[in-house]
Every structure is written in structure tokens, then in C-alpha cells.
Amino acid sequence: MLRGLSVNGSPAMTVREVAAYLNVDEKTVYRLTTRGRLPGFKVAGAWRFKREDIDEWIERQKGAAAKTHSRS
Structure with a gap:
């Protein structure tokens, strides 16, 4: 098990956690x-x-969704 793996000081998330x-x-x-x-x-x-x-991916998805809705 890879518990405790960190990336730049914050713990890396697993598939289950994501x-x-x-x-x-x-x-x-x-x-x-x-x-x-x-x-x-x-x-x-x-x-x-x-x-x-x-978190950055979520923000990009929000931006893409907003652009899609503004074209409607």
C-alpha cells in the first residue's frame, strides 16, 4: 500500500478518494x-x-459549462 505518498507536501489522492x-x-x-x-x-x-x-480541472469544467450555456 502506498499510504503517505505526497506530492509537493500534500497527500496524493487515490481513485476512490477522487x-x-x-x-x-x-x-x-x-x-x-x-x-x-x-x-x-x-x-x-x-x-x-x-x-x-x-481542483483546477473542476474550475476548467465550470468554465466550459458556462461557455456552452452562454451560447444557447
């Missing part, structure tokens, strides 16, 4: 990550995520 944070299924996290849409990296074959990268 899924809970985003309120989605773990399969959705895997799918978005393997398609290059969600930022993550592998450590010993397991996906890990930086919290700040996930």
Missing part, C-alpha cells in the same frame, strides 16, 4: 483518466492524483 470528492463512480475516474481528460499519474501501477490538479 471518485468520492467528485461524487462519481470509480469507473468514471478511470475512464476520464485513461482518456487523458482528468489529470493523474501512475505510481507502481496505481493511479494517483494531486488535489490541486483536480
Whole structure:
């Protein structure tokens, strides 16, 4: 188990933690990550995520959604 892994001083998040944070299924996290849409990296074959990268991704999604709605 890779408990305690940190990136720039903050703990790296697991797929399960990201899924809970985003309120989605773990399969959705895997799918978005393997398609290059969600930022993550592998450590010993397991996906890990930086919290700040996930927060930035959320903000970009909000911006994209706002642009889509403003065109309607």
C-alpha cells in the first residue's frame, strides 16, 4: 500500500478518494483518466492524483459549462 505518498507536501489522492470528492463512480475516474481528460499519474501501477490538479480541472469544467450555456 502506498499510504503517505505526497506530492509537493500534500497527500496524493487515490481513485476512490477522487471518485468520492467528485461524487462519481470509480469507473468514471478511470475512464476520464485513461482518456487523458482528468489529470493523474501512475505510481507502481496505481493511479494517483494531486488535489490541486483536480481542483483546477473542476474550475476548467465550470468554465466550459458556462461557455456552452452562454451560447444557447
